[in-house]
Structures are given as structure tokens and as C-alpha cells.
Amino acid sequence: LPISAGVMFEGVNKKNWQQAKEGLDNLSTVWEKAQPAIGAKKGVKEANAALGQLVTAVNEETQEQAYETLNKFMGSISDIGKSYKLSPLSDIIAVDNAIRSVCFYVEDKDWSKAASKVKALEGTWGQVKTSMESVGILDEIVKGHSAVTQMKDAVNGENKGAFEEQVANINYSMGRIRDFYRGK
Numbered sequence: 001l002p003i004s005a006g007v008m009f010e011g012v013n014k015k016n017w018q019q020a021k022e023g024l025d026n027l028s029t030v031w032e033k034a035q036p037a038i039g040a041k042k043g044v045k046e047a048n049a050a051l052g053q054l055v056t057a058v059n060e061e062t063q064e065q066a067y068e069t070l071n072k073f074m075g076s077i078s079d080i081g082k083s084y085k086l087s088p089l090s091d092i093i094a095v096d097n098a099i100r101s102v103c104f105y106v107e108d109k110d111w112s113k114a115a116s117k118v119k120a121l122e123g124t125w126g127q128v129k130t131s132m133e134s135v136g137i138l139d140e141i142v143k144g145h146s147a148v149t150q151m152k153d154a155v156n157g158e159n160k161g162a163f164e165e166q167v168a169n170i171n172y173s174m175g176r177i178r179d180f181y182r183g184k
Helices: 002-013 017-038 044-059 063-081 089-107 111-132 138-156 160-181
Strands: none
Touching (some): 002 089, 044 063
């Protein structure tokens, strides 16, 4: 789900509605396949409601609504992940959501909101970093931490190019972290 959400968000953020719809189709398919195994855990009802709102927002091509409901949907997935004690899924989703929040405002060059969101990202990263640390991915945690710090500097310097470079870096690290924990 986090990968599909990232692809979809990129489409929403760039107003590439074809990409957003393809990402949404994939996200919906993955959710439909995962939902029977999850059952009636806390967050499922909220996820279904958010997904319905997300479909509407993407079909109507309303950027801000699509962005907000995507984060709401992934927040519900994070809540579901919290019920799996050994899985860092909820932490990974929390970081991914925070990254998307910053990206949304950087894309529009709304630097004051981006600064607020990058501060929230820094706080989220600080809270979850320790729980994701494990032998085998410590180097990616260190790289992720560095990318968050540099993202903050790029936002404060209103440097979209440097920011996008750090987003690529943290997305790579988050991908490696997701791969490490896949199936655990």
C-alpha cells in the first residue's frame, strides 16, 4: 500500500490525473486483497470511508481533497498496522504521510506551510526512528535521518531542487526499510 500511495500522490501532486487514477486503481486492488485477511480491526471502516472519498476526489480532479483523503486513508492503514505489534508498518506509513505533506506544499511553493509540515516530519521521524532501527538497515536509518535534516534546510532556504533531491534520497531509504520489513 505505501508504494501505491506514493505513485498516486505523485500524480495528484503534479496534477497528472491519469497517473493518479492508475495509482488509485492499484491502491484499491491491493486494499481489496488485503482486507479479508485483516478482518474487522480498528481502522478498516475508516479506511473504507476514506477510500470512497478518495475515489470521488480523484474522479473530480480536486487536488487538495485528493491529497487530504489519501493521507486519511493511509492514516487508517497505519492504525490497522498498530495492531500488529512486531510490524513497523504504521511507523513507515506515518513517515510516508509526513513526507507527502511537505511535498504537497513545496510543489506550490507555499514555503510557510511547507516549513510547518517539515517540522512535523522531523517530529514524526524522531518518534519512529528508534522503532525501525534494526541490524541490516541501520545505514538506511542514518541516511533517512540525514535526508530529513537536509529537507528541512532546503525548505527553510526555499530551494525546491535541493528539497526534491532529498525526497528522492529518503524515498530510496524508506523503500529499503519497507523491503527489509516485508513479511516480518
